[in-house]
Structure formats: structure tokens, C-alpha cells
Amino acid sequence: MTPEELSELIASQLTAAVAEGAITIEGDLPVIKVERPRSREHGDWATNVAMQLAKRAGVKPRDLAELLASRLEATEGIVSAEVAGPGFLNIRLSAASAGELARTILTKGADYGRSDVNAGKTVNLEYVSANPTGPIHIGGARWAAVGDSLARVLSFTGAHVVREYYFNDHGNQIDHFSSSLLARAKGREVPADGYGGQYIEDIANRVIAICEESGEPDPRTLPDDEAQEVFRKHGVELMFGEIKESLHGFRSDFDVYFHEQDLHNSGAVTAAIERLREQGQLFEDGGALWLRSTDFGDDKDRVIIKSDGETAYFAGDIAYYLDKRGRGADQCVYMLGADHHGYIGRMYAMARAFGDTAGAGGNMEILIGQLVNLVRNGEAVRMSKRAGTVVTMEDLVEAVGVDAARYSLVRASVDTTLELDLNLVESHTSENPVYYVQYAHARTCSVAQNALQHGVRREDGFTPEALELPDSELLGALARFPDIAAQAAALREPHRVARYLEELAGAYHTWYGKARVTPRADEEVTNLHRTRLWINDAARQVLANGLDLLGVAAPEKM
Structure with missing residues (x-):
């Protein structure tokens, strides 16, 4: 059972209670949210819907929660529904109901987590x-x-x-740019308000080559005002092209x-x-x-x-x-x-x-967005080989690659200054967040391949009622993905996806250490092995979906 399905179940039970005259609720029901409780001892999911609706229903929150709990416990797939505090409702699913999430994820595939909350915008x-x-x-x-x-x-x-x-x-910055190209082409110092760096000389030389190939006069032989217009015309277009190419390479x-x-x-x-x-x-x-x-x-x-x-x-x-x-x-x-x-x-x-x-x-x-500071070996990286005065996107990509660069830049809230340790981002350790997440995906692929070699196949059986606590923990983490994606969109905070993926990777690595997908040498393949393969592959799908939202590759091997 997914969180969305549980929300729909709660709504249907409230609607039924109103229809039967057990309670009266004025107006439409709100969107019912279910969340993972802070302590898993309290159950799989929790909701405060009774506290939301108690006033409109004219009853105490705990009384409404008790009514709802009794109806939910009579529903297939719900093991228990307990009232806590002023009216929270803690819900525990059966193993079979929780395990069905794996089937849902693999059925939806790349669409798992997708929603229409922003449809029409x-x-x-x-x-x-x-x-x-x-x-x-x-x-x-x-x-x-x-x-x-x-x-x-x-x-x-x-x-x-x-x-x-x-x-x-449109403005002075283009004048400063073209005058900088002109100065470099004619062997002069770049004006004080101009642009420095090797790229200026490179583009100036390319403008001269373009003029030569097209039969235009060499701009170095023209008066400064005419030459500057030539450098403006071709230089801006060349710079524009380079920016586009760099962004494309950065996905x-x-x-x-x-x-x-x-x-x-x-x-x-x-x-x-x-x-x-x-x-x-x-x-x-x-x-x-x-x-x-x-x-x-x-x-x-x-x-x-x-x-x-x-x-x-x-x-x-x-x-x-x-x-x-x-x-x-x-x-x-x-x-x-x-x-x-x-x-x-x-x-x-x-x-x-x-x-x-x-x-x-x-x-x-x-x-x-706030600034980004690069650090290597404990010291700030300030200068670019090409631009001279600033560190560029190309510098970062050259140092750590596109995947690590993108992930590292996304995973922190943009309203905070980001200090990026290049030594950490380059490392192949669990301390490097992007490596940790990508390795989790690669591990799911390895587990699936190993399972196939041992005769464990998903199509031979799916028995979610056989699942145990470690499986439930991982399934709970997988269930959160749709809500995380919706939150990231609503709050304009894609870093929430990255942080979720790190939590999911941690849950998967823990599960991997506790739950066997392949049998030991002296064991037969059981439905538990097969069902855990479903969970393993569901984790692979969610990790891949999340990484795709960040524009980061999901490698099969590392």
C-alpha cells in the first residue's frame, strides 16, 4: 500500500462514516497527508487528520481519531491503528500490504513518483x-x-x-568585452574596465581567423572604432556559442x-x-x-x-x-x-x-542563490587556468566530472553559501554523497545479476506476507519518494531530492547487510528470496528516478 493509497483509504472511511451518520463534517475533506513517524515503534504511518477535522465535526480530536481507528482496523491490510497524544493516529500495515509497494514501483517504473500536482501550469x-x-x-x-x-x-x-x-x-558590458578583444588583438593592455584571461586572446584570434576565411579585412588593420565593431559582431557570437556548448556538456x-x-x-x-x-x-x-x-x-x-x-x-x-x-x-x-x-x-x-x-x-x-567556494587540500581555489580571475564551470567539471559537479552543487539549499571540498567530491568513499548514492544503485544492479546467476527470478513468485522488519524499513523509505518530489517542486528546493537519495542509499545499504536476496550454499531458493529481489529492484528504480531528477547518471557498475 502506497501513502497515496492509504490517504485515499482514510478519506473513504471518513466519507463512509459521514454517510452512515456516525459523524457530521461540514464542507469537503482536506487533502489527507500521512507521514512516517519519527520512531518506527509507533507504526508505519501517522496522520493528524482527526485534529484537522475535529472542530468541523464538533467532536474532540481523540474521539474522532478513535472512531477512525476502529474503522481502519477492520480494513484488510491494516494491522493496527492507535491513537496517540491529542489525536494523532499511528497506523501499522501488514507485511503483505507494505510489500505491495515493490510491485507498484516496478509497474510504474520511471513514472513512479510522478504526479499531476502542477498540471495545467x-x-x-x-x-x-x-x-x-x-x-x-x-x-x-x-x-x-x-x-x-x-x-x-x-x-x-x-x-x-x-x-x-x-x-x-544590450549595454556597456558588451562594449567592454569587444574593447578587450581589440586590445589583445593589437597587443595592448586590456582596459581597466575590460576582461582578462586567456579566453579573451583565444577569441580575438578566432575572430581574426574568421575574417581571414570569409575575406573580410583583418580587424587589426582597421581604425579602432571599426575594428571594435568587428570584434563585437563575431566575438559575442563566439562567446555565446561557447556558453551554449559548455551548458550542453553540463546537461x-x-x-x-x-x-x-x-x-x-x-x-x-x-x-x-x-x-x-x-x-x-x-x-x-x-x-x-x-x-x-x-x-x-x-x-x-x-x-x-x-x-x-x-x-x-x-x-x-x-x-x-x-x-x-x-x-x-x-x-x-x-x-x-x-x-x-x-x-x-x-x-x-x-x-x-x-x-x-x-x-x-x-x-x-x-x-x-549564494556563492560557491572551492577548496582543495584545505586551501581556497580562486583562479582559473582559462578565465584568470574566476573559477569556471569547466574548471569544476575537469576536476570532478559532470555527475559529481552537478550533484554537489544541487545537494545544498541555494540560500546558503556552499563550500565544496574537491578532495571529498573526488573520493570513492561513503563520505562522498554522490559516490554513496551512485554506489547504492550499482549495488542493486550487482545484487540483481547475482540473483539471476543463483536462479532467483522475480517472475517465479511474489509473497509480500513473508517479508520481515528490515524489508519494511526499506519499503518505508521507498514510499516517501513521491512526496519528496512534490515538496521539492512546491518549495523550489531540488536539494530535497538529493538528501532523500542519501537517506534511501543508507536504508538500502543497511537492508543489504541484513536481508539476503540469494540463498546460502546449503539453502533452496524461497519465495522470500524472490520477494526480496522485487524490493531490491524497486530500490534500483527509485534511486534511478531520483538521480534522473538531478541530471546525474545511475551507473550499473562502479
Whole structure:
């Protein structure tokens, strides 16, 4: 019996009690949640539904819990239902009922844990969005891992997710980038506000080669203003291509690559400003045009058009949000770096000015990620071989591989600074979380292969009533996966999947030490062996499903 099936059983018993006149409950029943009790001595599952409904039923919580307990105990598959404390209900399943979960998992396969809690929602998820002026730094790598994992989790729970990358290619940073390329090409020092690192010289040389191959003039022979435009044209495209290639290698692909410049070229910025003007949300002061953002929770009003007639950067943000909503996004989730924390107030105010909701679960939601610090041999890793001033995603992948990099970046909450010990992440020990989880999956594959060699086959029998306590412990861990996936989606916290997988791996390793799938040399194959193979394979499926949500491989051998 799965937690969902138990919830449905409790609901059906409450509905029956109402129909029979045993109790009266006004209104619809809430979603009934069952959870694993902190101590397994209290049973397999617990619910506080009696405490939730007692007031509406006009009875004491314990009395309602006693009524429900008596009805549940008369149900097949329930061994006991005991009332505890002010009205908690602790439920113990029969071994057969608990063991049926293995069959459910293997029947559903890759769909086990999938739900429709977010069905009908279109979520535009924007992450990374690094300027096309250099390789993705380690902070961007964290967003690439977390953002892609969150997209997978949201899709797994029924949402239609649009992965989006926003290129900030309108503004001074592109000027600084192209002037840096020009300086390197002509053998000069990079300007103080420019970009350093070997990659600048590499791209400058590639631009020169492109011009040579296409018959264009060598930009080094052109006046600086003309040469800089050549380096801007080709350099940004080359950098853009490198970023895409790096993200693809990191298993973080996007559905939409949106260029900021397009907002200005298309007139979307002007249209957005006019819409706010028509709604009466703008005012003029000091020759500038302002948004009344303080009316919507911001700490101060914001300039939209500066006194010199130039649009402020915020104007592009307004147009971009409207564009996302116009493309059908019900929720626009922005994943931004730690330096954008002060940005939340103005963005939420802007969304509210359009009549939308902002904050968790709203039309606009902003997640702020903290920094990543790399450590090797107890010392901070600060410099990149290629970028010079920062550590890049490529540096991390080169050091530990894609699987370890992604898993390590996802497993911590993004609102905390992450200190990543490269020595630990590279190690093949149980102290390394990614190795611990992947090894659990590989072990399930080894057990299954060994079982086959000893004549233990699932199709020869499934007798869940023969299961014992160690089996129940592992089954309880497997049953939690659907709820974990739903929580990760609702809270925008894919790290919950990683931490769950570590707990599941621990439960599996413990089970492996206590429960035999293959018979000893002097034993015959029994139904218990066969049924435990079902449990082993169910664990393999859930580990694989969870790792897939994180974009991490589930190896068969290690």
C-alpha cells in the first residue's frame, strides 16, 4: 500500500462514516497527508487528520481519531491503528500490504513518483543568464545544476516548463568585452574596465581567423572604432556559442535563448512603458519618468526613463516580464545571484503594478542563490587556468566530472553559501554523497545479476506476507519518494531530492547487510528470496528516478 493509497483509504472511511451518520463534517475533506513517524515503534504511518477535522465535526480530536481507528482496523491490510497524544493516529500495515509497494514501483517504473500536482501550469524558469562576455563562473554553474534539476522536478509533477536563458547583450558590458578583444588583438593592455584571461586572446584570434576565411579585412588593420565593431559582431557570437556548448556538456539545455537587445529592437520596451502610463502607474519628476513602485511594496520609486531621455535598465526588465507573460507563462521564476538581493522589491512591485501576484507561488517568483567556494587540500581555489580571475564551470567539471559537479552543487539549499571540498567530491568513499548514492544503485544492479546467476527470478513468485522488519524499513523509505518530489517542486528546493537519495542509499545499504536476496550454499531458493529481489529492484528504480531528477547518471557498475 502506497501513502497515496492509504490517504485515499482514510478519506473513504471518513466519507463512509459521514454517510452512515456516525459523524457530521461540514464542507469537503482536506487533502489527507500521512507521514512516517519519527520512531518506527509507533507504526508505519501517522496522520493528524482527526485534529484537522475535529472542530468541523464538533467532536474532540481523540474521539474522532478513535472512531477512525476502529474503522481502519477492520480494513484488510491494516494491522493496527492507535491513537496517540491529542489525536494523532499511528497506523501499522501488514507485511503483505507494505510489500505491495515493490510491485507498484516496478509497474510504474520511471513514472513512479510522478504526479499531476502542477498540471495545467506553464512555468517560465530563467537561470544562469550570464553575460556573453566570458565563460560561466562557478556561481553560474550552481544555477545551471539547480535550475535544470528544478525544471526536471517541476516537469515530473505535471508542469509545462520553459527553460530560458537571458543574454544581457544590450549595454556597456558588451562594449567592454569587444574593447578587450581589440586590445589583445593589437597587443595592448586590456582596459581597466575590460576582461582578462586567456579566453579573451583565444577569441580575438578566432575572430581574426574568421575574417581571414570569409575575406573580410583583418580587424587589426582597421581604425579602432571599426575594428571594435568587428570584434563585437563575431566575438559575442563566439562567446555565446561557447556558453551554449559548455551548458550542453553540463546537461543543462534551454528551450529559449532570449536576447535583451531584441526587446529594444522590437519596441517591446516602449510598449511596456506605454502600458504602465495608460494604467496611471507612472509620473514625471526632475525631467525623468518614474514607476510608482512604492505603491506596490518597493522601498522607493524607480526611474524608467532618465532625464537625458535614455531608458533605465529596469525598463528592459519590465518589457521582459511582459514578454514572458505574453508567451503564456503562468509563473515566471527568476533564479538570480547573491548580488541581486536588492532587486527583489522593485521586480515584485513591477509585477504587482500590472495586476499580477508576486512571491512564492505567484506570477513572479525570485530565488536568490549564494556563492560557491572551492577548496582543495584545505586551501581556497580562486583562479582559473582559462578565465584568470574566476573559477569556471569547466574548471569544476575537469576536476570532478559532470555527475559529481552537478550533484554537489544541487545537494545544498541555494540560500546558503556552499563550500565544496574537491578532495571529498573526488573520493570513492561513503563520505562522498554522490559516490554513496551512485554506489547504492550499482549495488542493486550487482545484487540483481547475482540473483539471476543463483536462479532467483522475480517472475517465479511474489509473497509480500513473508517479508520481515528490515524489508519494511526499506519499503518505508521507498514510499516517501513521491512526496519528496512534490515538496521539492512546491518549495523550489531540488536539494530535497538529493538528501532523500542519501537517506534511501543508507536504508538500502543497511537492508543489504541484513536481508539476503540469494540463498546460502546449503539453502533452496524461497519465495522470500524472490520477494526480496522485487524490493531490491524497486530500490534500483527509485534511486534511478531520483538521480534522473538531478541530471546525474545511475551507473550499473562502479
